[in-house]
Amino acid sequence: MRQAGRYLPEYQEVRRKAGGFLEMCRDPELAAEVTLQPVRRFGVDAAIIFSDILLPLQAMGMPLVFEEGRGPVLPGPLRDERRISKLKVAEPSVDLGYVGEALRLVRARLDPQVALLGFCGAPFTLACYAIEGGTSRTQVHVRRMMYHQPELFAVLMDKLADVVISHLRFQAESGADALVVFDTWAGQLARDDWRRFAAPALQRVFDETAGLRPRLLFTLDGGHVLDEQVALGPEGLAVDWRVDLPACLDRHGGRVAVQGNLDPAVLLAPPEEVARRTAALLAAVGGRPGHVLALGHGVMKETDPEAVAAFVETAREGAGASSAQPPGRRTTGARHDG
Amino acid sequence: MRQAGRYLPEYQEVRRKAGGFLEMCRDPELAAEVTLQPVRRFGVDAAIIFSDILLPLQAMGMPLVFEEGRGPVLPGPLRDERRISKLKVAEPSVDLGYVGEALRLVRARLDPQVALLGFCGAPFTLACYAIEGGTSRTQVHVRRMMYHQPELFAVLMDKLADVVISHLRFQAESGADALVVFDTWAGQLARDDWRRFAAPALQRVFDETAGLRPRLLFTLDGGHVLDEQVALGPEGLAVDWRVDLPACLDRHGGRVAVQGNLDPAVLLAPPEEVARRTAALLAAVGGRPGHVLALGHGVMKETDPEAVAAFVETAREGAGASSAQPPGRRTTGARHDG
Numbered sequence: 001m002r003q004a005g006r007y008l009p010e011y012q013e014v015r016r017k018a019g020g021f022l023e024m025c026r027d028p029e030l031a032a033e034v035t036l037q038p039v040r041r042f043g044v045d046a047a048i049i050f051s052d053i054l055l056p057l058q059a060m061g062m063p064l065v066f067e068e069g070r071g072p073v074l075p076g077p078l079r080d081e082r083r084i085s086k087l088k089v090a091e092p093s094v095d096l097g098y099v100g101e102a103l104r105l106v107r108a109r110l111d112p113q114v115a116l117l118g119f120c121g122a123p124f125t126l127a128c129y130a131i132e133g134g135t136s137r138t139q140v141h142v143r144r145m146m147y148h149q150p151e152l153f154a155v156l157m158d159k160l161a162d163v164v165i166s167h168l169r170f171q172a173e174s175g176a177d178a179l180v181v182f183d184t185w186a187g188q189l190a191r192d193d194w195r196r197f198a199a200p201a202l203q204r205v206f207d208e209t210a211g212l213r214p215r216l217l218f219t220l221d222g223g224h225v226l227d228e229q230v231a232l233g234p235e236g237l238a239v240d241w242r243v244d245l246p247a248c249l250d251r252h253g254g255r256v257a258v259q260g261n262l263d264p265a266v267l268l269a270p271p272e273e274v275a276r277r278t279a280a281l282l283a284a285v286g287g288r289p290g291h292v293l294a295l296g297h298g299v300m301k302e303t304d305p306e307a308v309a310a311f312v313e314t315a316r317e318g319a320g321a322s323s324a325q326p327p328g329r330r331t332t333g334a335r336h337d338g
Numbered sequence: 339m340r341q342a343g344r345y346l347p348e349y350q351e352v353r354r355k356a357g358g359f360l361e362m363c364r365d366p367e368l369a370a371e372v373t374l375q376p377v378r379r380f381g382v383d384a385a386i387i388f389s390d391i392l393l394p395l396q397a398m399g400m401p402l403v404f405e406e407g408r409g410p411v412l413p414g415p416l417r418d419e420r421r422i423s424k425l426k427v428a429e430p431s432v433d434l435g436y437v438g439e440a441l442r443l444v445r446a447r448l449d450p451q452v453a454l455l456g457f458c459g460a461p462f463t464l465a466c467y468a469i470e471g472g473t474s475r476t477q478v479h480v481r482r483m484m485y486h487q488p489e490l491f492a493v494l495m496d497k498l499a500d501v502v503i504s505h506l507r508f509q510a511e512s513g514a515d516a517l518v519v520f521d522t523w524a525g526q527l528a529r530d531d532w533r534r535f536a537a538p539a540l541q542r543v544f545d546e547t548a549g550l551r552p553r554l555l556f557t558l559d560g561g562h563v564l565d566e567q568v569a570l571g572p573e574g575l576a577v578d579w580r581v582d583l584p585a586c587l588d589r590h591g592g593r594v595a596v597q598g599n600l601d602p603a604v605l606l607a608p609p610e611e612v613a614r615r616t617a618a619l620l621a622a623v624g625g626r627p628g629h630v631l632a633l634g635h636g637v638m639k640e641t642d643p644e645a646v647a648a649f650v651e652t653a654r655e656g657a658g659a660s661s662a663q664p665p666g667r668r669t670t671g672a673r674h675d676g
Contacts, residue, residue, distance in 0.1 A: 147607035
């Protein structure tokens with residue numbers, strides 16, 4: 001989950017200078033700088049590149065606007081065959097070159113012991129934004145296309161998968177040590193719909209990036225499709241805070257790393273309470289192998305940096321106490337909407 | 339889940355005459371009329387009173403406004419001790435008398451074979467609206483109060499539970515055959531937080547309405563606290579479309595009725611697809627006793643009434659084919675935001 005963000009005064013300063021969120025994402029120097037900020041401040045053992053899951057849609061020819069307090073808006077939503085056929089299959093090394101440049105800058109400045117993560121939105125999540133034209137709780141247009149024009153929906157998903165695959169490859173070539181696939185919206189689907197409409201493109205993504213780098217899959221609200229996510233073949237499964245972590249590790253820990261899952265809203269508590277909760281989570285996990293401690297979602301903008309520090313420090317003490325894990329590479333934390 | 343709503347032209351007509359959503363809720367004749375509309379049109383075997391979960395907050399002295407396309411707004415959010423201490427413990431028979439009157443009108447006009455459901459928001463969900471002042475995805479103010487002023491939060495929850503309990507009693511006295519408790523927001527909490535912050539007031543609600551009428555509990559996104567919800571003692575557990583229904587029935591069906599769970603967004607599909615999905619759901623349940631077929635949430639305003647008809651007809655055929663269940667009282671469907 002995104003570590004950098006508006007809760008950090010040093011981030012706010014860069015953002016003011018940049019003039020906007022997208023400007024910051026598209027400027028490799030600024031993106032590299034804010035990527036490194038949480039590593040400097042907290043000493044986390046992995047950094048996640050500062051970027052946004054919607055940039056590939058922009059690279060595919062969709063106008064994209066971020067308005068303060070309104071979230072992303074894509075003024076030309078894709079709801080018919082004509083628009084979908086005009087969608088360009090972007091070439092990330094050209095159209096998203098600034099992401100590669102930011103990764104190279106960060107990798108060069110980062111302690112070699114600290115992992116650098118790249119990421120991409122999952123095809124279903126990108127389809128949701130592309131079809132709805134922004135954030136939608138009800139996903140009415142997505143469902144209409146799924147159920148009334150399943151072939152057209154599949155064409156769109158395939159184009160999106162092409163770009164997701166090449167963007168993940170490009171990030172690996174540019175210095176990412178591991179890759180995260182974020183599926184923000186597929187968790188809204190019942191299991192059968194997930195299998196039919198979200199899984200095929202996601203399977204292509206994991207098949208066609210196999211062996212490249214360790215890949216983590218995170219599906220928000222995806223507790224009902226954990227077995228199915230593991231079956232896609234990721235090296236890691238990231239789960240949200242409502243998933244029973246010890247049970248998940250017992251079931252899947254032999255096959256994948258399991259990343260999770262303190263509720264990021266717990267970081268609104270006083271630092272000593274954050275420390276207590278983090279320690280309790282580690283105690284519940286009880287040193288089960290394959291656990292990667294992280295937040296179940298991005299850091300909220302209202303969070304006190306002291307609370308993040310309490311989380312990281314407690315995690316580090318816990319990792320030191322736990323024998324099964326090396327002390328490094330245990331805490332990460334990124335999300336696309338900062 | 340709410341059956342009446344903007345997807346029905348006859349509802350739109352009443353709403354135009356009423357001038358607004360709240361006006362319709364507060365006029366017993368109009369509320370009764372729209373409650374009866376889906377029974378007339380579809381022949382469902384239960385009706386749910388047309389009302390809103392936020393009306394008890396208004397009765398407790400909080401200003402409440404519904405703006406088209408914006409959802410509910412409570413302009414005086416409760417974030418300090420002074421405001422919470424001024425909150426009035428409403429007397430539903432006086433302050434929500436119009437709900438009782440609407441129930442009496444519906445009960446008098448409804449076929450005695452058709453069940454009439456009353457409902458109330460759960461204390462945690464009401465607290466979310468009261469503290470945030472409206473719908474919030476992040477619940478920042480709620481979390482701050484929970485974690486920084488847990489005693490104050492408990493005082494608020496207790497006042498809300500008082501009103502929830504008396505409102506459920508009042509609805510039973512006014513003709514409701516069964517009562518639904520809707521918890522829209524508690525499913526966002528990790529299990530430990532749910533136990534500590536949502537469960538105590540909810541336990542009071544179920545303890546203090548025991549034996550009154552069959553009570554159903556629905557927690558949106560609550561798949562991670564099913565055991566805990568059953569332990570509170572409701573007669574029925576309503577689950578959303580992401581819960582594995584056969585597994586849930588196998589685990590809990592001997593203790594509670596399980597209501598669920600077609601995804602309401604599936605009703606955006608062509609009617610023949612809706613029929614196919616409904617039949618598939620019933621086949622998966624395989625006549626397990628204790629199942630009540632319903633939608634996993636309210637009917638979306640973009641839904642074609644023909645799709646609802648396909649759902650109800652398929653359900654009725656399924657109920658006729660299934661030996662374990664009486665043919666009536668199997669399909670319901672209400673939610674608070676129409």
